[in-house]
Amino acid sequence: MTDRRLARYATLAALLLAVGGMTTLVSYSVTLYRLFCEATGALGTTQRVAADTAQVAARSVTVSFDTNVAPGLPWRFTPVQRSVRVHLGQDTLVFFRAENLSDQTIVGHAAFNVAPGRVGLYFKKIECFCFTEESLGPHRSVEMPVQFFVDPRMAQDPNARDVTNITLSYTFFRSMRPQGAPNLARFVDRPPDPAAGQQVFATACADCHLLHHAKVGPPLAGVFGRRAGSVAGYPYSPALARAGFAWTATRLDAWLADPQKAVPGALMPFHLDDRLRRADVIAYLRSLSPPVPSRPPS
């Protein structure tokens, strides 16, 4: 084989690998979105665009998130992630957190803006909560998913070709037409979903945990109901080895939210902020454990 042919094969192999990696990401986020929006009934009620997943490009951009609350709306509203780097055409799922700071149910209304304006056309949202009136109960807080992709056609537009950063800004206003607004709590008041939890496990835990063998962390099959720090041969931190409790849903939730707070001195270098994703992954781990026998009546 000549050097040039070799180089071409190498490029092809690299491309195939890249596309393979992207497809995984894409199908992951689509599934996650479906799980969120189908479970919450949001799919039918919002405006949607279909993502052209066949067209994920190598070119990438950074998308930053900015949030504002108009005067007169006692809500706190923040992006869960400040920015993400995405390939053109790649389906991406991000979260925003809203909290009603008042004692009353309030209906808000979101408006968004994309900067620079000349790329607005290419910013496609497949969203759950925009343009609609959204109700939030007193002191409730929710995390709302937004799914988007940047249209690969942006790369061909001479006016947009140079853009490397896109900012998505959301502003929440107090609604003028609060009647019949869907409740944002639909994003949180859904039962934990083991199938979504399996996806969370694959993306967030599997770097360090296998189900049946130790990796960086101990094996997790059967962890639900198991005594903490009790897998023989795994080098636990003394703190976890001496913790002395069995893993319940409550213990796992506290552990995943903040391991060092749950068990001071523990060594898991990872936490999961999103309560729903914690509940999902716990439901998944629970589904892998034999049912905890109920105690016979005494």
Ligand code: HEC
């Ligand atoms: C960066 C590596 C890393 C990641 C990512 C990680 N863990 Fe861990 N995990 C560890 C380590 C290390 C320990 C042992 C901690 C100790 O000994 O204090 C641990 C311990 C645990 C334990 C205690 C198990 C037992 O036998 O008592 C549970 C439960 C757990 N992890 C769940 C998870 C879940 C669920 C995820 C994903 C949402 C996750 N971990 C992500 C490294 C990780």
